[in-house]
Amino acid sequence: MTAxxxxxxxxxxxxxxxxxxxxxxxxxxxxxxxxxxxxxxxREWCGRKAPEVSDLVAERAGEVIGWASVGPxxxxxxxxxxxxxxxxxxxxxxxxxxxxxxxxxxxxxxARAQGFSTLYLWVVRGxxxxxxxxxxxxxxxxxxxxxxxxxxxxxxxxxYRRRLTPESAPLVPAPGSARPEPAPPESARLVPxxxxxxxx
Numbered sequence: 001m002t003a004x005x006x007x008x009x010x011x012x013x014x015x016x017x018x019x020x021x022x023x024x025x026x027x028x029x030x031x032x033x034x035x036x037x038x039x040x041x042x043r044e045w046c047g048r049k050a051p052e053v054s055d056l057v058a059e060r061a062g063e064v065i066g067w068a069s070v071g072p073x074x075x076x077x078x079x080x081x082x083x084x085x086x087x088x089x090x091x092x093x094x095x096x097x098x099x100x101x102x103x104x105x106x107x108x109x110x111a112r113a114q115g116f117s118t119l120y121l122w123v124v125r126g127x128x129x130x131x132x133x134x135x136x137x138x139x140x141x142x143x144x145x146x147x148x149x150x151x152x153x154x155x156x157x158x159x160y161r162r163r164l165t166p167e168s169a170p171l172v173p174a175p176g177s178a179r180p181e182p183a184p185p186e187s188a189r190l191v192p193x194x195x196x197x198x199x200x
Contacts, residue, residue: 001055001067006046008064009057010039016089024126029151053086054110058099066090068103070111073120075144075159083116083164104137112164119164122146125156138162 001009018030046055053071057064069086078084085107090100111119121139123130144159 001057003043003046005057005064005067006042007035007039009055009067010042011035012064012067012089012091013087014038015092019092020127020130021124024124025155026151026153052114054107054114056103056106056110058090058103060094060099065094066099066103068107070107070114070119072116073118075120077144078118078120081116082118082120083111083114085111085119085121088121100133101137108137108162108164116164118161120159120161122157122159125158131158131160134160 014033014035017025017033021030050071053069056068056070058066066089068088070083071086072080073082073084075084085104088100088103088107090103108119119139120142121134123134125131125145139160139162141158142161145156146159147154147156149155
């Protein structure tokens with residue numbers, strides 16, 4: 001991802017929230033999300049993010065159609081040396097085409113290259129499609145659960161993790177075995193519409 005991609009990434013992200021979280025978060029909140037405001041916050045965050053955070057984009061014919069972000073795990077109960085999938089979004093109309101799987105594979109490879117031994121992520125409990133997507137990629141719930149307030153509603157989230165070892169199950173299913181791909185959500189620990197916590 002480059003600075004020139006920020007507007008397109010924000011568009012994918014906002015549309016991803018509006019698609020994935022319909023019925024799980026207040027509709028008024030989702031409707032009020034602004035690509036322009038998100039892009040402004042994202043530019044500010046990009047200027048101060050930790051160097052260990054990688055932002056990856058998927059493109060088709062020069063157009064950004066997906067985005068993923070990986071960095072060090074932020075939760076205080078997670079030991080140093082572990083990573084976190086901070087975000088993963090695909091343009092809603094391209095869900096099920098393999099873009100999300102490709103981004104997840106690239107993000108996981110990046111995390112492994114950085115030496116992270118385990119990759120964590122947060123997912124909204126009610127987003128069953130995303131939970132299946134991550135489960136098929138080898139992630140499992142680790143028992144941690146929290147709730148964030150979004151638009152006046154409490155939204156419960158679960159933490160998943162996956163060991164990053166050569167023996168781990170492959171991220172990309174064998175040909176013919178893939179199921180329809182959900183809209184993977186951004187890390188649920190992020191405040192909706194806001195960049196990651198300082199230092200991450």
